[in-house]
Structure formats: structure tokens, C-alpha cells
Amino acid sequence: MSDEADRERDEDQEGPENTTNNIRVSYGVSELKDVRAGLTVAQIRRNLSSPLNIPSDTEAQVNGQVVKESYVTKPGDRLEFVKLSGSKGKE
Amino acid sequence: MRNVKLIGVGGIGTALLPFLARHLAFAEDRDVRLTLIDGDEFVDRNAIRQAFDKIGNKAQVKMREIARQFENLNVRAVGEFVTPDNVSDLICEGDTILLAVDNHETRRLVCTRCATLPTVTLISGGNELIDGNVQVYMRKDGVAFNQSPLDTHAEIAHASGKTPGELSCEERAMQPESRQILVTNMGIACLMLIALWHVEQGNTKLGEFFLDIKQGKMVHRERPVQKENV
Numbered sequence: 001m002s003d004e005a006d007r008e009r010d011e012d013q014e015g016p017e018n019t020t021n022n023i024r025v026s027y028g029v030s031e032l033k034d035v036r037a038g039l040t041v042a043q044i045r046r047n048l049s050s051p052l053n054i055p056s057d058t059e060a061q062v063n064g065q066v067v068k069e070s071y072v073t074k075p076g077d078r079l080e081f082v083k084l085s086g087s088k089g090k091e
Numbered sequence: 092m093r094n095v096k097l098i099g100v101g102g103i104g105t106a107l108l109p110f111l112a113r114h115l116a117f118a119e120d121r122d123v124r125l126t127l128i129d130g131d132e133f134v135d136r137n138a139i140r141q142a143f144d145k146i147g148n149k150a151q152v153k154m155r156e157i158a159r160q161f162e163n164l165n166v167r168a169v170g171e172f173v174t175p176d177n178v179s180d181l182i183c184e185g186d187t188i189l190l191a192v193d194n195h196e197t198r199r200l201v202c203t204r205c206a207t208l209p210t211v212t213l214i215s216g217g218n219e220l221i222d223g224n225v226q227v228y229m230r231k232d233g234v235a236f237n238q239s240p241l242d243t244h245a246e247i248a249h250a251s252g253k254t255p256g257e258l259s260c261e262e263r264a265m266q267p268e269s270r271q272i273l274v275t276n277m278g279i280a281c282l283m284l285i286a287l288w289h290v291e292q293g294n295t296k297l298g299e300f301f302l303d304i305k306q307g308k309m310v311h312r313e314r315p316v317q318k319e320n321v
Contacts, residue, residue: 028222029308041276059245064238064317066245080312082247083301086217086224086279088195 021075027052028083037077042069044079054081093123094183098173098201099191100129100149102271103216104163105141107191108153109160118291123315124165127154130172130256131181138271172256175195178204182211187290189283190215193269195250201239202228209233214286215240216279220270221304223279226314227286227297236295238314243285243299277304282309 007067024043026033030052035044041060057080060067073079093113097104108127115123115274127150133143145152154168173181173192182188182204190201190213198215205211209232216225226243229236256261282300289297298314 026312028142028224029306029310031310061243064243064315082243082245083222083224085195085198085215085226085240085244086219086222087195 022073023073023079024075025052025079025081027058027081035073035079037073037075039073040069041067041071041073041079044073045069045081052081055084058082058084059063093120093187094126094185095123095187095189096126096128096182097189097191098128098197099182099193100127100153101131101137101191101193102140102269102273102276103191103218103280103283104129104149105143105153106273106277107216107283108157109191110280111286112157112161112164112166112289114287116164121163124167125157126167126169127157128169128171128173130170138275140271148256152248170252171255174254174256175200175201177256182208184208185210187212187287188214189287191217191280191283193217194252194255195247196252196254198240198247199250200254202239202247206235206241212290213240213284216283216289218271218275218279218302220272221275223275224303225279225282225300225302227290227299229290229295229297235316237298237316242317243314263284275302278304278309291296 021037023037025032027050042045045054061080061082062071062077112125115125129319131149133146133149133152143152144156148170150168150170154166157166171177178200182201205213205228211230213228214225217223226240228239263303279302282302286297296313300311302309
């Protein structure tokens with residue numbers, strides 16, 4: 001496959017590079033790409049806990065680094081509420 | 092010789108094993124040894140999700156089955172749980188580890204050991220009832236290609252209980268019964284095999300796969316190594 005085809009495929013899957021004032025928020029298989037930057041992690045957790053089913057005990061990471069709930073998100077950030085590793089078949 | 096070790100021959104492990112064995116038996120590099128590691132015993136109630144033809148130690152029962160089925164595959168069994176006392180004997184330089192256990196304590200032990208080895212590949216899978224995840228951690232010549240589950244998963248890094256091998260028989264009997272379903276075990280087993288295939292193809296940008304059976308969705312998220320983790 002050519003590099004150009006690779007790029008097109010990647011953009012189809014990921015969307016264009018995030019150059020807006022938004023951030024990406026993910027939890028497990030779920031991801032939102034148009035969340036407004038400038039909110040704290042705690043605010044985002046509160047707003048999205050129901051639509052993304054985010055449990056209160058999940059750790060927050062921004063761009064691969066653990067952050068506090070008071071962290072203020074910046075445009076382009078990738079915020080992940082890290083889903084716990086599967087263990088005993090909990091619902 | 093390439094050493095592939097499957098730790099945990101339970102719900103995910105027994106779903107993965109026949110396909111892992113076939114994959115290895117017909118691989119281009121036939122100089123491979125598959126080791127099955129598990130201290131647990133098959134009991135009748137396991138049959139709901141696990142295929143086995145005899146009651147007995149899981150690693151040994153499945154080793155005999157696989158050896159009969161794939162005569163050319165070099166397969167052996169270690170009928171022990173991974174514990175702090177044996178982890179450095181069981182996990183060695185250059186190993187490819189497929190970790191299919193259901194407790195964070197063993198994961199912490201294995202991840203910690205892998206982080207001390209210059210070259211190692213770890214593919215760790217686990218599931219809840221209808222979802223699960225697979226983490227990939229690769230090191231070559233002392234350099235990590237991606238974050239260890241110890242860096243990304245606090246529940247593993249801070250697991251402070253005993254591994255199954257450190258529990259007494261009474262304590263093991265008191266452990267809560269897993270409530271899992273076959274399809275989720277199979278989904279995670281399939282993702283672990285996909286991860287192994289990627290590793291064999293030289294893909295070093297792996298991180299973590301997530302699977303949700305109910306949503307019918309699988310995603311992969313890269314876990315690029317952070318500077319201080321190199």
C-alpha cells in the first residue's frame with residue numbers, strides 16, 4: 001500500500017489532526033473528539049461519566065501522563081480515563 | 092530458539108491455546124518452544140468455558156493435548172503459579188510472554204520482571220463480563236518501545252495482595268468465583284493472537300486493545316513511551 005493510501009486510511013480512521021480548540025476524551029472503546037478544551041479533568045469527568053460510563057475510580061491521563069483532577073485541559077490534549085484491566089468478570 | 096510462554100491456562104488461555112499452538116507449529120521459524128504455566132487444576136465446573144479432556148493440572152493436561160495434536164511443536168508444561176520466588180526462573184531474556192491471568196498481583200509481578208530484562212515481549216489480556224483489554228509491552232536491547240502496564244494501570248502497579256501461588260489452599264478456595272462468559276474470553280484470546288502477529292511483523296507501535304462485546308467495538312490505542320520511562 002502506498003504512503004498516500006496509508007495516510008488516507010489513517011485520516012478515515014482517526015479524523016484529521018486535531019488543530020481546533022478541542023480535546024479528545026476516551027474511556028475503553030469509547031472516544032469523543034470534540035470536547036471543549038479549558039475544562040478541568042474533574043469537570044469533564046462529571047459531564048461525561050454517564051455518556052461514556054466512566055467509573056469514579058479510574059485514573060486520568062493526558063497525553064500518556066497521569067494528571068490531577070484539577071488539571072486544565074489544553075487544545076489538542078488527549079485525555080484518557082484509563083479503563084481498569086479485566087480481572088474477575090465484573091459487570 | 093524462540094521461547095513463547097503462556098501464563099494462565101484458564102478461560103482466556105484455553106481459548107487462545109489451540110490457535111496459538113497452530114500458529115506456532117506452522118510458523119516460518121520452527122525453532123520455537125511453547126511453555127504452558129499454571130498451578131491451577133481443572134475441575135468439572137470449568138467446562139462451561141474451558142475445553143479439557145482430563146481433570147488435573149491445567150498446564151499439564153493441555154500440554155498433553157497440544158503435543159498429541161501438533162507433533163512437531165516443542166511444548167512443555169510448568170505446573171506452578173508465578174510467585175515472587177520463581178518469577179525470575181520462569182520469565183527470561185528474549186521471552187515472548189502471553190499473560191492470561193485474572194489477578195493484578197500476578198500482572199504486577201510479571202510486568203516488574205519484564206521491566207528488568209533487556210529484550211522481552213509481554214502481551215497481557217484480561218476481561219470482565221462483556222469487555223476487556225490487552226496490553227502490549229515490548230523491550231529490545233534495553234530500550235522500551237511502549238509504556239509498561241505498570242505505567243498506565245494503577246490497579247496493576249499498586250496491587251498489594253498475594254498472588255494465587257502465595258495463597259493457602261483455604262484462601263484460594265475462598266476467592267470469589269469468576270463470573271465470565273465464553274464469548275468475551277474468546278474475544279480477548281483473539282486480540283492477544285492479533286497482538287502477537289503484529290509483534291512478529293515488527294510493529295513496535297502497539298499499546299492497548301480494548302474490546303466491548305455489547306457495543307460490538309474494538310479499538311487500539313498507542314502507548315508511546317514517555318521520556319522518563321525509557
